[in-house]
Amino acid sequence: MSKGKIVSIHSFRGGTGKSNTTANLAAQVALTGKRVGVVDTDIQSPGIHVLFGLDETKMGKTLNDFLHDKASIREVGFQVGENTGDAEGRAKLAGKNLWLFPSSIRGREISQILKEGIDFNRLNEGLQSTITEFDLDYLFIDTHPGLNEETLLSIATSDILIIILRPDNQDIQGTSVTVDIARSLDVPNLLLMVNKALPKYDFQTIKNDIESKFNAPVAGILPLSFDLADNASQDLFSLKYPDHAWSTALRGVASAILALE
Amino acid sequence: MPGVFDRLNKEIENKQKEGGITPLDLVELSPTLRKIMKLMLRELQMTYPRLREVMDAMPEAERLTPNSLDEALASLTEQFWLIRIGEKEKAIYKVNLKRKSGSTLANGIWSSLDQKLKK
Numbered sequence: 264m265s266k267g268k269i270v271s272i273h274s275f276r277g278g279t280g281k282s283n284t285t286a287n288l289a290a291q292v293a294l295t296g297k298r299v300g301v302v303d304t305d306i307q308s309p310g311i312h313v314l315f316g317l318d319e320t321k322m323g324k325t326l327n328d329f330l331h332d333k334a335s336i337r338e339v340g341f342q343v344g345e346n347t348g349d350a351e352g353r354a355k356l357a358g359k360n361l362w363l364f365p366s367s368i369r370g371r372e373i374s375q376i377l378k379e380g381i382d383f384n385r386l387n388e389g390l391q392s393t394i395t396e397f398d399l400d401y402l403f404i405d406t407h408p409g410l411n412e413e414t415l416l417s418i419a420t421s422d423i424l425i426i427i428l429r430p431d432n433q434d435i436q437g438t439s440v441t442v443d444i445a446r447s448l449d450v451p452n453l454l455l456m457v458n459k460a461l462p463k464y465d466f467q468t469i470k471n472d473i474e475s476k477f478n479a480p481v482a483g484i485l486p487l488s489f490d491l492a493d494n495a496s497q498d499l500f501s502l503k504y505p506d507h508a509w510s511t512a513l514r515g516v517a518s519a520i521l522a523l524e
Numbered sequence: 525m526p527g528v529f530d531r532l533n534k535e536i537e538n539k540q541k542e543g544g545i546t547p548l549d550l551v552e553l554s555p556t557l558r559k560i561m562k563l564m565l566r567e568l569q570m571t572y573p574r575l576r577e578v579m580d581a582m583p584e585a586e587r588l589t590p591n592s593l594d595e596a597l598a599s600l601t602e603q604f605w606l607i608r609i610g611e612k613e614k615a616i617y618k619v620n621l622k623r624k625s626g627s628t629l630a631n632g633i634w635s636s637l638d639q640k641l642k643k
Contacts, residue, residue, distance in 0.1 A: 377626065380623055381623065382623050382624075383623060383624055384623075386621075387565060387568070387621060391566060391567075391568055412548065412624050413547075413624070415550070419550050419562060420562070420566055444551060448550060448562075449559075
């Protein structure tokens, strides 16, 4: 059996802060000395690369190249620790073992995937190969919001699934669907994470209500933060502002992941 | 001149075109079949002796007897959800996922978009 754990991060609806959370969790786990990969399987609307300082000019080979047999998975891996740039937060990752496997942000390549579909044997081979080729301890998968086939595949192969929701009735109803699917797929570890909770609420009450509704542990409640919005995905917030309440709560989620070893 | 590995790979590729399981099908599988498919999804391909080894190492409550394993493998292979190369003890199993189909929008839309994106 492969030793690396797959951690899928999912939310039923968009705008929950999924990519931001995934990038920050991966960075926090990498800071502990673990070997970590992040795959952007949101092929239709990729975005997590921005948080790692990548843009079209710096992006080399992508998951799309791998899917079309134009690159090996080794060529797709972007070594974040060696390319931190001048961002204050990301600079803390210098020398750490963290790789990003980005999806293409070129319009033609996204439209090609939409038009031609996806070879799932190749996609799954790519996901599993990142673990063996890079000797990863953790592979974080940033999924497309809602349920599509790529998301189901990543949930089915996950050791840990983190579902992010806001304390909002639309999110809560959608999360029920994902929780049901995850249970049908026998995901070994299911964690919930509440993001964008209004600070005026009692977080312990939110935690108790959500845990009782879904019969699953809430690994963290992260506050709605103007500071995070102001960061505008320019840097990894929890590394730049480690003492911020959002960062402290996020580290709690990272600890919950590490505790599942 | 192609070696044994290349020929086996070619054989697997040809069989993969004949069908496959969708991620949604996994939800509908019986617990036994799902357990095998999930293992195969992580391992990509396994020999029969290795599969037996992994099953034997599982906690007793989760373990499949050799007969149940053989029956499950036969069922999965019959549906082309697993591809088997070779027979019995020498068999190699590989997972076979169905390709996600592309958009059903008219081709003209895509060529028009393609032209615009080239600019």
